[in-house]
Amino acid sequence: xxxxxxxxxxxxxxxxxxxxxxxxxxxxxxxxxxxxxxxxxxxxxxxxxxxxxxxxxxxxxxxxxxxxxxxxxxxxxxxxxxxxxxxxxxxxxxxxxxxxxxxxxxxxxxxxxxxxxxxxxxxxxxxxxxxxxxxxxxxxxxxxxxxxxxxxxxxxxxxxxxxxxxxxxxxxxxxxxxxxxxxxxxxxxxxxxxxxxxxxxxxxxxxxxxxxxxxxxxxxxxxxxxxxxxxxxxxxxxxxxxxxxxxxxxxxxxxxxxxxxxxxxxxxxxxxxxxxxxxxxxxxxxxxxxxxxxxxxxxxxxxxxxxxxxxxxxxxxxxxxxxxxxxxxxxxxxxxxxxxxxxxxxxxxxxxxxxxxxxxxxxxxxxxxxxxxxxxxxxxxxxxxxxxxxxxxxxxxxxxxxxxxxxxxxxxxxxxxxxxxxxxxxxxxxxxxxxxxxxxxxxxxxxxxxxxxxxxxxxxxxxxxxxxxxxxxxxxxxxxxxxxxxxxxxxxxxxxx
Numbered sequence: 001x002x003x004x005x006x007x008x009x010x011x012x013x014x015x016x017x018x019x020x021x022x023x024x025x026x027x028x029x030x031x032x033x034x035x036x037x038x039x040x041x042x043x044x045x046x047x048x049x050x051x052x053x054x055x056x057x058x059x060x061x062x063x064x065x066x067x068x069x070x071x072x073x074x075x076x077x078x079x080x081x082x083x084x085x086x087x088x089x090x091x092x093x094x095x096x097x098x099x100x101x102x103x104x105x106x107x108x109x110x111x112x113x114x115x116x117x118x119x120x121x122x123x124x125x126x127x128x129x130x131x132x133x134x135x136x137x138x139x140x141x142x143x144x145x146x147x148x149x150x151x152x153x154x155x156x157x158x159x160x161x162x163x164x165x166x167x168x169x170x171x172x173x174x175x176x177x178x179x180x181x182x183x184x185x186x187x188x189x190x191x192x193x194x195x196x197x198x199x200x201x202x203x204x205x206x207x208x209x210x211x212x213x214x215x216x217x218x219x220x221x222x223x224x225x226x227x228x229x230x231x232x233x234x235x236x237x238x239x240x241x242x243x244x245x246x247x248x249x250x251x252x253x254x255x256x257x258x259x260x261x262x263x264x265x266x267x268x269x270x271x272x273x274x275x276x277x278x279x280x281x282x283x284x285x286x287x288x289x290x291x292x293x294x295x296x297x298x299x300x301x302x303x304x305x306x307x308x309x310x311x312x313x314x315x316x317x318x319x320x321x322x323x324x325x326x327x328x329x330x331x332x333x334x335x336x337x338x339x340x341x342x343x344x345x346x347x348x349x350x351x352x353x354x355x356x357x358x359x360x361x362x363x364x365x366x367x368x369x370x371x372x373x374x375x376x377x378x379x380x381x382x383x384x385x386x387x388x389x390x391x392x393x394x395x396x397x398x399x400x401x402x403x404x405x406x407x408x409x410x411x412x413x414x415x416x417x418x419x420x421x422x423x424x425x426x427x428x429x430x431x432x433x434x435x436x437x438x439x440x441x442x443x444x445x446x447x448x449x450x451x452x453x454x455x456x457x458x459x460x461x462x463x464x465x466x467x468x469x470x471x472x473x474x475x476x477x478x479x480x481x482x483x484x485x486x487x488x489x490x491x492x493x494x495x496x497x
Contacts (some may be wrong), residue, residue, distance in 0.1 A: 181297030203418030369399030
């Protein structure tokens with residue numbers, strides 16, 4: 001689909017119905033296909049740990065998301081959105097009736113039905129976001145007529161969700177693997193692509209300056225990454241979003257590289273293969289099979305006609321290394337042993353990452369920003385996905401801003417906010433970090449608003465209480481300075497008169 005222009009809805013539906021299993025990171029694209037084709041029916045997913053999920057669609061609108069996760073954050077969402085306060089929420093929860101929380105609040109005129117509908121849509125977004133993780137799902141789509149229910153996640157709202165899922169949940173290493181064989185292919189805009197499309201105002205796309213203009217030119221993914229050398233994650237996520245939306249596709253035509261450029265790329269690939277076992281190599285370069293086409297996508301076609309001995313020699317070594325890795329990965333006994341060791345290593349890394357993250361959180365609570373930064377760097381190296389990691393990372397950065405680089409650092413942090421998963425945006429920690437961000441920008445009113453919200457969500461938390469006191473002290477100091485300056489100016493005029 002990423003290589004075909006003007007693909008029909010029938011072909012897209014046929015693809016969905018033929019799929020038996022997907023990665024959790026594939027879910028945004030699968031949902032995008034269902035929404036684009038205005039499909040109706042039931043998408044059922046089950047994971048290896050026996051978790052079961054159901055997604056209902058009516059003519060491309062997502063009408064319900066069923067999961068075994070009871071923590072739907074509904075109360076936190078209502079408070080975070082400012083639709084109710086903590087006191088009203090506690091009053092409604094204390095009522096001994098069979099009614100659900102939303103019905104209680106509406107009946108007591110504490111919440112409007114429209115506001116509740118908005119939160120129910122957000123709840124669907126959060127539930128879907130939680131499914132997007134590093135796991136394999138058995139998947140089945142049953143096409144059938146479904147009556148449109150309200151509220152629902154419509155096609156317009158879905159685009160915003162798709163952006164947030166890809167920017168906040170899809171893993172960078174997974175994207176690297178997915179597109180390892182397309183690095184040399186040119187990107188080509190489709191008929192749906194429009195230079196002034198509002199999509200390019202979305203944070204992950206807007207942060208790559210002039211991306212929409214560059215996509216109108218002839219660039220391969222490798223060339224784009226060279227244009228934005230410090231923004232690999234942003235570019236890969238932006239390209240994946242645009243491919244998922246059908247705004248661009250891969251051209252069959254590849255960039256033309258001279259012997260020197262090809263040798264440089266091969267050296268980088270060869271270095272990446274060292275010290276890796278067969279399974280790591282297969283995963284890194286997405287080697288589900290070995291064909292001349294996918295090998296050419298990774299290391300280029302046989303360069304023998306270039307008559308460059310270093311290039312020809314390294315190309316052959318790399319080709320043999322990839323083929324050997326593919327063969328060895330098919331050894332069932334060795335693969336099972338590797339999987340066991342990998343599971344054990346992953347569990348150990350996760351435990352270590354959680355311990356380091358807890359230490360970093362404590363350090364941040366005591367304003368020990370440098371210590372927290374070092375601890376979070378260690379977590380990052382373990383390549384384990386830890387809830388709230390990016391928020392803690394932002395906190396550490398906000399606490400150690402360089403006055404000379406503050407504006408650029410705040411701009412970078414703003415992009416980090418755009419990559420926070422939906423399910424983390426309704427926690428007291430998110431409100432606190434937003435408050436610290438606005439405080440750093442000198443927007444004290446906004447900062448106070450989010451500090452109050454953090455306390456509503458977590459009343460006993462000392463950090464926001466301390467920050468409120470600091471904020472009040474800064475405001476008093478600021479008012480004293482203004483008052484003194486005003487007094488001095490006033491005295492000057494009096495003397496003149």
